[in-house]
Amino acid sequence: MGDFILEMRGITKDFPGVRALDNVELKVKRGEIHCLVGENGSGKSTLMKILSGFYPYGEFQGQIIFEGKERRFKNIHDSEAAGIVTIYQELALVPEMTVYENIFLGHEIRNGRFIDWNRTIAEAKRVLQELKPDLDVSLKVKDLGVGHQQIVEIAKALSKNVKLLVLDEPTSSLNEDDSEHLLRIIKELKNRGITSILISHKLKEVLEVADTITVLRDGKLVARLERKEDFKESVIIKHMVGREIEDIYPKRKKREFGEKIFEIRHWRAYDKKLERYVVKEANMYVRKGEIVGIAGLMGSGRTELALSLFGNVRDYVVDGEMYFEGNKVRFQNPTEAIKAGLAYLSEDRKGNGLILNFDVKTNITITGLKKLKKGLFIDENKEIKIAEGFKEALRIKTSSLEQKVLNLSGGNQQKVAIAKWLFVKPKLLILDEPTRGIDVGAKYEIYSLMNQLVEEEGMSIIMISSELPEVLGMSDRIYVMAGGKIVGELDRSEATQEKIMAMAIEY
Known part of the structure; x- marks a missing residue:
């Protein structure tokens, strides 16, 4: 693993009014898992877009040396032809097509002028054998969960004889089980001799899989760390943000909470399209100046609960009682909710x-x-x-x-x-996955802002999060959802990851 499969030398990239990359050097050893980390805006994705040909030769300064040869990629097709395949955070799959059609889309297996569908299906199954052998290749991608869609993207890369696989935040929208499965796949690919570059904000994952870590800050290379140097999260954070963050979750002032500002009793929501209840039974309250966390596994009904409260965005059939500032209410649309003082930050900020x-x-x-x-x-x-x-x-x-x-x-x-x-x-702000896909420095700033809003502005917050350390670090009380029900409530002082998970999976 001593030779370098990739060297990016003196890479500089300017956008109007800003230098995104400033003389960056990146060296990746053959057969390693190389993690690229840094705050949002540090230049990670821009560097990989240059490598992939998204920004073609001539739009940046510097050299790309791949497998000992200088490469001047004009487009993404050129980089893929060389053996470099990039999987972006926003997956590039066609929902209405089947798994096997997606895997070979753009490089179809042909017999003369026509596509050989029998060989295509057989090859799709072969490629998936080491990734997810029980995945039905005839299913449409729209019917797969996000974790399985990620596997289809990797299968696409393997079908192109990939030598260097670039994954940009691959686990940002996955639950814990799917994330662990994906990391296992990346390790298995390493055993097969495939080199990977992994961009991730999740430092726990980085520490688990990385052989080498490159840290970017403000478009510049600030550190290159080898596993033999004994990786430490605190060291990586210091390089990323240029300062030490002693406690990722800012300290909260001790204080008494005010009266109940919000409460629901026996709340349910029926999804007419799915023809089932997505919220089956929810009882909860929030006091003035309180941060209430909602934890649970993917599909437990957390987001569906929030949407049903915030003016019933999805047009569910809802029943139960809702009280806001002591008054019994039922918001017919988001406009009514906003006027009353309720706001909802979506988990899908781009969509x-x-x-x-x-x-x-x-x-x-x-x-x-x-x-x-x-x-x-x-x-x-x-x-x-x-x-x-x-x-x-x-x-x-x-x-x-x-x-x-x-x-x-x-x-x-x-x-x-x-x-x-x-x-x-707003008087009550619902934050749905407020730090998904953002770096540790930006997370700290958002956590500090949350504390400021409840302590100085008297606001109340409901925070939905898939990251248990975040729920534990920021919440005054925690509700746990499972199977569309609120199945438990824990005070900050008694809550642990083990107790939350026990409640989340016992349903």
Whole structure:
């Protein structure tokens, strides 16, 4: 494992108004698992897009040496032809096509002018044999869970005779079991001689699988760590953020909570499309100034519960009682919920939380445009002032308020999504996976903001999270969901990962 399969030398990439990469050097040994880490906006994905040919030769400075030869990729096809395959966070699968059609899409097996479907199916099964032998190749991708879709993406890569596999945040949307399975697959690929570059914010996973770790910060290489040096999470974090974060979860002040601001009793939600109850029985309350966590496995009904409360976005058939500030209510749509003081931050910030092609300013103010009206028009000066205030307060890194949200890092996109709801000054804020896909530095800032909102603003927060350390580190009380029911409640002082998991799986 001594020779380098890849060397990226002096890579520099500029975008309008910002240098994304500044003379970066990356060396990857043949047959290793090489992890690339850094805060959002540090340049990780940009570096891999250069390697993949997404940014073609001529749009950056520097050299790519792959298998001892300088490569000048003009497009993604060129890099794949050389044996480099990239799997992005947003999977590139066609939902209506079958597993076997997706695996060989773009490099179909032909017999003369026609596709040889029998060989295609047989080859798809062969490729999947070491990944997921029981996966039915005739299923449509839309009918698979996210974990199985990831496996199909890896099977696609293997069908292209991959030599270097690049995975960009592959476990960001997976549950714990699927994440562990995927990491096992990456280790097995290493045993087969396939080199991997893994981009991940989950340092526990990085420490488990990495042979070498490269750390980027602000577009520059700041560290290269070898496993023999005894990897430590604290060392990696210090390199990533340029400072030590002694406690990832900021300390909370001891205080008495106020009266109940929100309560539901015997709450249920029936999904007419699925023809089943997605929330079967939920009883919970939230006090003023309290952070209440909701834990549970994927499919337990956590997001469905939130959507049914926030104006019933999915048009479920709901029943049960809901009380907000002492009044019995039933929000017919999100507008009614927002007016009453309830806000919901979606787990899918790109799909539901933000308008990606709009600028930062518009995304921040869009929920409260009535506050900005001056006669028949929007007071643009007031809008800029308000957006600038949130930009400074939340430390949103952007070249200007006019920059499209699409071009921000994941952590900064999340801050914009939070600012959007803070603008309407909610009394209860539901945060659904608030730190998914963002780095440890941005997480710390969001945790600090949550504490500030409950301690200084008197806001209440419901936080849904798949990361048990996050639930334990930030919540005053924790509800556990399983099978569409709230099956348990734990105070902060008594809660442990073991107790939460025992409740989550006993249903």
